[in-house]
Amino acid sequence: MKKINHKATAVSPANIAFIKFWGKRDPLLNIPFNNSISMNLSNCLTTTTVEFNPNFLDDSVSVDGKEVLDSKKDRVIRILNLVRKKSKIDLKAKVVSQNNFPQGAGIASSASAFSALALASSRAAGFSLPQKQLSILARRGSGSACRSVIDGFSEWKAGTSDKTSYSIQIAKPDYWGLRDVVVVVDQKEKKVGSTEGHELATSSPYFRPRLKLLPMRIRKLKGAFFNKDFEKFGKIVEEEAVDLHMMAMTSTPPVFYWNEGTMEIIHAVQEWRKSGLNVFFTIDAGPNVHIICLQKDIDKIDNEVKKLKNVLFTIENKPGKGARLADKHLF
């Protein structure tokens, strides 16, 4: 048997997608239909410690102090099994995970969770996986997790197989002073998770048309990004977010992620823009809104957000680092 480290801890960020992943070509391997592009969030983090130990009788998983069971646990075990198979170790594992933001509230906790798990479990099994392999392993847990592995801004190349579907860096965290103010209007776990949403995606009549226009949209978004043309960039980001929700609302059965608070923020962003503020929104599979702006406008936006009635709290993010190892274990 290979000599292993036994225990490792990783910290990894959630990410916000500017071009969204919606619909899976292969739901078992989490292979998407389209490339997607995202920024890691500096202040939405998951820390995970994994230990393989001959004394453990079974795998155990806990998140934010609560034991995780059933299908959520199975998803974690799927990653542990991939790592066990690769390392040829046959030991049970203890997984303890902690988020610094609410789970299931549309802040992509699965992305930070599975990228942290991929790094911590592979390291605990004695591997130092190259970034590409780590991205592939994270993807097997949750598609968008493959983007969180990389520092800063990343593009997930959809590929067509397990080996060809992974993320690469398009820019480092300090490339552009973008900010994402996550406006939380609802903290409850959403009724229809993104995994279920992906299954319904192709039933929307707008699924194929969007797929067709995406290569052009991605080219334009990247053009605006590399020219640091915030207005052009923000406009495309908003269009893409609205398209995602249009697909969700027109699938069979339809899924409505937005609530009253979501609409309040959308209208507010439009008003602020009219009054000269450079600000845009995007929304993942949930009701909470990500306000995308530049550092120079952050105080003004904070002030405006405070006046809205449905806001529970906000989380301000810079472009963040990707998954990394940490010295301090959770147990």
Ligand code: DP6
């Ligand atoms: C709307 O990666 O959460 O946030 O692979 O089933 O875990 P699973 O799906 P997930 O889907 C993310 C959907 C999205 C868009 C995005 O982040 O690209």
